[in-house]
Structure formats: C-alpha cells, structure tokens
Amino acid sequence: MTPFPIRLVCGGLVAGALTILGGCVTSTVQEIRETNTGILPTDSIVVLGRRSRPSNAETELDFVSCVSKSVGNGRDKLNVIGEQTFLDAMFPWFEPRTAPVNARDLPRLIGSAPLAARMSELGLRYVVWIDGATRRTEQAGSLTCTASPAGAGCFGFLTWENDSSYEASIWDVRSGTSAGKISSDAVGTSYMPAVIVPLPFIAPVRSSACSTMGDQLKVFLQQKS
Amino acid sequence: MTEPVWRTTAWLVVVCLWLTGCGTARVSVPQQFPVPLVERIPLAMGVELNEALKTWAHTEKLESGREWQIELGSAQEPLFRSLLTGMFDRMTVLEGTPIGDAAVDGVLVPAIEELQFSTPDQTRTEYFEVWIRYRFQLLDRNGTLVAEWPLTAYGQSNARNFGGMQGQEPALQAAALAACRDAMAFFIVQFHQIPAVQTWLTAQQGARS
Numbered sequence: 001m002t003p004f005p006i007r008l009v010c011g012g013l014v015a016g017a018l019t020i021l022g023g024c025v026t027s028t029v030q031e032i033r034e035t036n037t038g039i040l041p042t043d044s045i046v047v048l049g050r051r052s053r054p055s056n057a058e059t060e061l062d063f064v065s066c067v068s069k070s071v072g073n074g075r076d077k078l079n080v081i082g083e084q085t086f087l088d089a090m091f092p093w094f095e096p097r098t099a100p101v102n103a104r105d106l107p108r109l110i111g112s113a114p115l116a117a118r119m120s121e122l123g124l125r126y127v128v129w130i131d132g133a134t135r136r137t138e139q140a141g142s143l144t145c146t147a148s149p150a151g152a153g154c155f156g157f158l159t160w161e162n163d164s165s166y167e168a169s170i171w172d173v174r175s176g177t178s179a180g181k182i183s184s185d186a187v188g189t190s191y192m193p194a195v196i197v198p199l200p201f202i203a204p205v206r207s208s209a210c211s212t213m214g215d216q217l218k219v220f221l222q223q224k225s
Numbered sequence: 226m227t228e229p230v231w232r233t234t235a236w237l238v239v240v241c242l243w244l245t246g247c248g249t250a251r252v253s254v255p256q257q258f259p260v261p262l263v264e265r266i267p268l269a270m271g272v273e274l275n276e277a278l279k280t281w282a283h284t285e286k287l288e289s290g291r292e293w294q295i296e297l298g299s300a301q302e303p304l305f306r307s308l309l310t311g312m313f314d315r316m317t318v319l320e321g322t323p324i325g326d327a328a329v330d331g332v333l334v335p336a337i338e339e340l341q342f343s344t345p346d347q348t349r350t351e352y353f354e355v356w357i358r359y360r361f362q363l364l365d366r367n368g369t370l371v372a373e374w375p376l377t378a379y380g381q382s383n384a385r386n387f388g389g390m391q392g393q394e395p396a397l398q399a400a401a402l403a404a405c406r407d408a409m410a411f412f413i414v415q416f417h418q419i420p421a422v423q424t425w426l427t428a429q430q431g432a433r434s
Contacts, residue, residue, distance in 0.1 A: 058352075061386045091259035092410035096403075114262050 025188035025208045029216045033180040035172065037223045043125035044079040045221065046086040047071065047168075050131040051096045059130050063166065063210055067130060070214025076222060081122055089118055103171045103178035110176050124173050126221060130213075132166030134206045137187075143194050154194035161189045164209035168217060182220060184213035249284075249292040252398045254300040254405055261311035261413055268429055269315040271329035272305050275336075283340040287347070295340060295401055297357070305335060308409045312416070324368040330429050331371065334362040338375070342397065345384050352381045353393070353400040357408060363422060372421035376411055380404030 039045070047068045049059035064083055072080035087094050093109060100106060109115050143156030164186040170179040188203025281298040302318065309316035317329055324332050339358040345351055357378045363371045380403025387396040416422060 058381070058383050060383065088259040090262060092261050092406070092413055095406055095410040097407055097410045098414065112264075114264060118262055 024190075025186050025203050025205055027184070027186040027208050027212045029182065029184045029212045031180060031182045031216060031220055033220070035175070035177055035179050037126075037170075037172070037179050037221050039078060039125055039221050042079075042123055044081050044123040045071065045126040045128060046081040046083065046124065047128045047130060048083055048086070048094065050129050051099070057131075057133065059132055059166070060134065060206075063132075063134070063206060064130055066207065066210040067128075067168075067214050067217070070211055071217050074215075074218070076218045078218060078221065079123065081124065086122070086124075089122060090115065103169075103176070106171055106173065106176040110173065119173055126179065127171045127173055128217065129169045129171070130166055131169070132164070134162055134164040134209070137161050137163045141192075143192065143198065145194075145198075153196040154198050155196070156194050158192040158194075159189060161187065162203065162205040163187050164205045166209055166213060168213060170217075170220065180220065182213060182216050184209045184216065186212065249294055250392075250394050250397075251294045251296065252394050252401060253296040254398065254401050256300050256303045258300075258304050258307040258406070258409065260307050261409065263311055263413055265314050266312060266426065266430075267314045267433065268330040268426075269317065269328065270309050270313040271317045271319045271324070271327050271332040272309055273319045273324075273332055273334045274302055274305060275334075278336060281337045283342075285342070287344065289346060293342070293397070295342065295355070295397070297337060297340065297401065297405070300405060301335070301337075304405055304409065305333070308412060309333065312413065324364060324366065330366055331425070332364040332366075332368070334364065336360045336362075342400070344393065344397070351383050351385050353384060353396045354379070354381045355397070355400040355404040357404045359408060361412075363425065365425070371425045372419055374415070374419055376408060376415060378404045378408035378411055380407055 047064055049061065049064040051058050068080050068083065071078050081089075092098050093112075093115060094100075100109060110119070139158070139160035141156065141158040143154055143158050145154040146152065164184070166185075167181060167183045169181050171177070172179045186205045186209040188205040188208070190203045191201045192198050278301050279298045281301070282294055282296045284292065284294045286292040306316070306318065315329075317327060319327050319329075319332065336359065337357060338360050339356075341356045343354045345353065348354070359376045359378065360373065361376060362373045365371050380400045382396045382399035382403060384393070384396045387393075387399070417426070
C-alpha cells in the first residue's frame with residue numbers, strides 16, 4: 001500500500017473522532033415575549049455585555065462580540081452597531097456607573113434631547129443586554145508529561161464539563177419598553193486523552209450558546225415566532 | 226548539544242523567566258476618550274493641568290515580587306480636553322497663562338491624589354481592579370476658590386478577556402482605562418450636584434442673561 005492512502009485513512013479517523021467527540025454539546029434556548037417586535041431595514045440594534053455596578057459579574061467580551069457577529073451575518077442579518085462604537089457614541093450614559101438597569105429607565109434616557117438625537121442618528125431600535133458566563137462545572141482525570149534527552153511525551157486522560165448560561169434582555173428603544181428575554185444554555189464535555197501526544201477533543205460550548213442566541217435573536221426581532 | 230551551548234541556553238531560559246516573571250510591568254492608558262453627549266453649559270471653562278498631573282505614575286511591588294508601573298499622566302490632557310469640550314460651550318487649556326488673562330468664566334484644577342489596584346491573584350477573583358482618587362478645585366475668573374471636592378473612580382477588567390499569550394498588562398490597562406472613563410462619567414454626574422458649584426453656575430448664567 002502506498003503512504004498516501006494510509007495518511008488518508010488516518011486523517012479520516014481523526015476527523016471522525018473529532019466530529020463525534022468534539023460535538024458533545026447540548027443546547028437549549030427559551031424566549032419570553034412581552035411585546036410585539038419588528039425591525040425595518042434601516043433600523044439597527046446593539047448587543048451590550050452587562051457591566052452594571054455593584055454587581056461584579058461581567059459577560060465575556062468575546063461572547064458579546066460573537067453574538068453581534070452572529071446577528072449581523074447570515075441570510076436574515078440585521079444592522080448591528082459595534083459595542084465600543086455605541087458606548088463611545090452614547091458616552092457616558094451606558095458606562096457601568098450610569099447605564100440603565102432596567103427598561104423602566106429608558107424613558108428618562110430617551111427624554112434627553114442629545115441622546116434621542118444620537119439614537120435617531122444611529123438608527124437604534126433595540127438594545128440587547130447580555131448577562132451570563134461560561135463556567136467549568138466538573139473536571140476529572142490526570143495527565144503527566146515528561147521530557148528527557150531521549151524525547152518527550154504525555155500519558156493520561158483529562159475530562160471536563162463546561163456550562164454556558166446566558167440571558168439576553170431586549171429593550172425597544174422607540175417605545176421605551178422591554179420586548180422580552182431569550183436565554184441560551186449549553187453544556188458540553190471535553191476530553192483530552194494522551195498517549196505520547198495529547199489529543200484535545202474540545203466541546204464548543206460557548207460558541208454553541210452564541211450561535212443559538214444569535215439565531216434566536218434574529219427570529220425574535222423579526223417576529224417570526 | 227555541547228556543554229557550553231547547553232549552559233548558555235539554560236542561562237538564557239533563566240534570564241527570560243526572570244524578565245517576564247519578576248521584571249517591572251509597565252502599563253499606560255490609551256489617550257483617546259469620547260466627547261460626552263450632554264447638554265453644554267453656556268460658559269467658557271479653562272483647565273490647568275500642572276506638570277505633576279501630566280507625569281503622574283504609580284509604581285508598586287506586589288507580594289509576588291512583581292513590580293507594576295501604571296502611567297496615567299499622559300492620558301490626563303486628552304481626558305480633560307474631551308470631558309470639558311463636551312460639557313462647556315468653550316474650553317481652554319491654560320498653558321502658563323494667568324487666569325485673569327485667559328478670557329474664561331472659571332478654571333478647573335484637577336489633581337490625582339492616589340491610585341490603588343488589585344490583581345486576580347490578590348483578590349481570588351477573575352478581575353483586575355483600579356481605583357483613582359482625584360481632587361478637583363474650581364476657581365472663578367479671578368482665581369478665587371469656588372469649590373473643592375474629591376472623586377473616586379473605579380474600573381475593572383476580566384482577566385479571562387485577555388487570555389493566551391497576552392500576559393497581564395492588557396487586562397490591567399483595560400481596568401485603568403475603565404477607571405479613567407468612570408472618572409469622566411462621575412464628574413459629569415457629580416458636577417451639578419455640588420452646592421457651591423450649583424450656586425456658581427446659577428450666578429454665572431444669571432450674569433450672562
């Protein structure tokens with residue numbers, strides 16, 4: 001047998017294993033609708049990570065940007081204003097010290113002439129606040145690596161479970177009300193067996209929660225329920 | 226590998242580890258700040274930024290043995306330019322000009338009194354935190370003190386946002402930048418609530434109308 005088919009078979013086995021083992025993620029998404037929604041092609045939304053004080057919890061920046069990208073891409077894409085662009089344009093009214101805590105604070109903001117003018121300039125229709133985080137909930141196993149003049153290698157088995165739990169609160173800026181909430185949860189187990197070379201099979205927990213959240217947001221805002 | 230080469234490599238590794246683990250980590254705050262979106266006060270405000278403020282830096286050696294230097298001074302002029310440009314009809318940085326000659330209604334004199342910071346290792350959290358204590362003086366057009374007040378700003382940054390090979394400096398820099406932005410936000414909220422400032426603003430606007 002020539003070396004090429006052996007490489008092909010090995011590559012196929014590794015790809016297959018990655019697909020099977022790396023894909024162990026369970027996702028669930030739920031939504032609560034409070035008002036009717038709808039969005040015009042000229043309207044924009046912004047996705048913000050919750051950073052209000054005195055809470056110490058902050059949503060990961062890359063999750064917020066992932067949801068922004070997910071909503072801003074694809075067949076039903078919406079106009080999305082970048083988080084930092086929005087924070088700078090509305091400064092200082094969405095900083096941790098001053099940001100509205102709930103939708104009841106919206107009328108006060110919309111009542112300010114400079115803010116209303118800036119929101120209109122940006123075409124802002126919805127503000128989406130994302131709350132939550134990805135945590136490692138379980139881990140087990142051990143892995144040892146050694147190096148010597150003769151060579152190096154690892155032996156062992158590691159496994160860990162990650163849990164992503166995020167909630168998006170959607171505020172309608174035009175009506176000054178809360179439009180609803182979407183929660184996205186994903187749980188997945190990752191493995192890393194090592195016989196000389198460690199082979200990580202990572203469950204894409206956070207990215208799964210992100211794409212589920214992004215898809216559901218598009219459906220929610222375009223009222224395709 | 227021959228012995229001298231092996232020894233040199235080992236020493237280089239030790240030196241590199243020492244430099245990355247125990248050297249001084251320097252952090253400076255970016256110099257771009259947004260202009261606040263507020264209704265402008267119809268007055269001309271000057272700001273006096275002295276040398277101590279413009280060169281302000283905090284150096285501290287932690288228990289871990291690592292020394293940190295946070296350089297805030299270079300960010301102060303852009304910070305106060307943006308802040309006062311947004312808040313007042315006109316703003317001027319007084320660069321040695323006597324207050325009486327500056328054609329302003331009032332002069333703000335900011336000073337940094339103290340900076341404190343904490344790392345995730347110290348607090349057993351995921352956050353770098355920075356506190357900056359400012360003290361402000363507001364002088365009238367004759368240089369007489371109208372009001373003086375402190376302001377403590379806070380910024381935090383999640384170390385998990387700066388993983389991989391980035392090191393700890395970007396996370397501390399983000400916390401320091403957040404504290405500077407918080408100082409601007411707090412100043413805007415607080416300015417109209419200080420009784421002496423309220424009285425002065427009313428008098429100035431009354432004199433104009």
